[in-house]
Amino acid sequence: MSVQFELRCPVSADLAFIRDLVRVCGRYAGLTGERLDHLVLAVNEAVTNVLDHGGAAGSVTARGTQDGIIVEILDFAGRLSAGHLGGARVDPTGAHGFGLWVIQRLCDGVSLEQTGLGSLLSLHMNHDPATSVRHLGRAGRERQPAH
Amino acid sequence: MSVIAIAGEVDKTNSAELADYVERIRRPRDHVIFDLAELTFLDSSGLHVLLSCARTCADDDADVHLAAAQGSPARLLHVTGVDVRLPTYVTTEHAIATVLATRTS
Numbered sequence: 076m077s078v079q080f081e082l083r084c085p086v087s088a089d090l091a092f093i094r095d096l097v098r099v100c101g102r103y104a105g106l107t108g109e110r111l112d113h114l115v116l117a118v119n120e121a122v123t124n125v126l127d128h129g130g131a132a133g134s135v136t137a138r139g140t141q142d143g144i145i146v147e148i149l150d151f152a153g154r155l156s157a158g159h160l161g162g163a164r165v166d167p168t169g170a171h172g173f174g175l176w177v178i179q180r181l182c183d184g185v186s187l188e189q190t191g192l193g194s195l196l197s198l199h200m201n202h203d204p205a206t207s208v209r210h211l212g213r214a215g216r217e218r219q220p221a222h
Numbered sequence: 223m224s225v226i227a228i229a230g231e232v233d234k235t236n237s238a239e240l241a242d243y244v245e246r247i248r249r250p251r252d253h254v255i256f257d258l259a260e261l262t263f264l265d266s267s268g269l270h271v272l273l274s275c276a277r278t279c280a281d282d283d284a285d286v287h288l289a290a291a292q293g294s295p296a297r298l299l300h301v302t303g304v305d306v307r308l309p310t311y312v313t314t315e316h317a318i319a320t321v322l323a324t325r326t327s
Contacts, residue, residue, distance in 0.1 A: 090233045094263070112294040119265050123234045165302050173302070174266040180301050 079138075086125050086133040086148070093135060094119055097146065104139035105202045113181040114144065114200045120174035121148040121196055129154045133193060143183070143201035155194040157187055223253040223321050225314065229260035232268030241271045248275070251282045253321045257314040259290035264298055276308055285309060289317040 082100045084093065097118045101111045118135065125133045130152025137146040163175035179185050184199035224247050232240055248254055254275055258264075276286035289311040291299055299305040311317040 088235060090235055090265075091231060094231075109297060112297065116263075116265065116294060116298065119233060119263075123265065123267065126234065177266050177298070177302070 082135065082137040084135050086122050086131070086135060086150075088126060090119055090122060093122055097135070097137060100137040100139075100146075101144055101200070104137075104144035106143060106200060110143075110200060110202070110204070114146065114198070117178045117181045117198050117200075118146050118148065120178050121146075121198065124155065124174050125150045129194075140199075142203075143199065146198045146200075148196045148198070149190075149193050150196070151193040153189060153193040155187060155196060160185065160187055223255060223318070223325075224248050225255045225257060225318065227257035227260065227314075231263035232261065232271075233263065233265045234267045237265070237267040237271050240268065241274065244271065244275050245278075248278070251284055252279075253284045253287065253324075254279060255287045255289055255314060255317045255321065257289050257317075258295055259292065259314065261291065261295045262293065264295035266298075269298060269302065269304065272308075273304065287311065287317045287321060289314040 080100070080103055082096055084096060087093065094115050098111065098115050101114045106114055122135060125131065125148060129150035132152070133148060133150045135146065135148055137144060160175055160179065163173065163179060165173045165176045178198065182198045183201045183204070184197075186197045188195045188197070226244060226247060228240065244254070256272060272286060272288070279286050285308070287309045288299065288305070290313055291305075291310070296305075299310070309317075309320070311320065
């Protein structure tokens with residue numbers, strides 16, 4: 076018998092604590108090794124984005140699925156748009172941040188929904204990379220912006 | 223050259239501190255070797271510090287060299303293509319030897 080387990084915590088500047096929580100949840104959901112590291116980094120980037128560019132307040136929820144885990148990062152201020160996601164680029168010169176690009180590169184699926192509570196970024200990570208919903212190329216070969 | 227070892231976790235809460243440190247330590251025309259052997263976590267703001275340093279170095283014909291990256295930080299360098307753009311080494315000793323050889327040739 077498996078026990079349903081869900082993480083719910085506020086966005087805070089204690090990024091190391093949030094990373095630890097996500098690592099525990101990811102491991103519980105069956106992720107290991109590289110994929111667990113990718114999930115932790117992606118959530119770290121999403122939370123940092125709320126702190127830096129969103130309203131600095133929000134929540135992180137995580138729950139296991141049949142294929143892996145979904146982590147949702149809610150920005151109460153609702154400042155994250157599809158344009159930000161689609162326009163995210165890696166910039167090897169270091170002139171700009173590229174957290175949003177990293178998130179999309181590392182996760183198996185990323186979706187954004189504007190809700191009554193704010194902008195909700197959902198990150199999907201599967202146990203098995205073969206079930207990835209999409210693949211992005213290496214730096215410089217990412218998909219075109221959505222707008 | 224300046225060899226800077228970064229240990230532990232670098233994220234948005236301490237990346238500005240790292241940037242200040244790097245700026246204070248580096249002398250003009252110095253190559254910078256980052257020893258990443260003890261680095262366990264690097265986020266995009268930390269990577270940004272390394273890339274900014276590379277830009278500063280390039281302005282006076284020097285390079286940033288990345289040595290001994292492991293685990294999650296190594297994979298971030300890989301997915302962003304930074305491990306192709308900047309010289310990377312398996313060990314810090316190898317990085318130092320390479321920089322010394324360049325300077326004396």
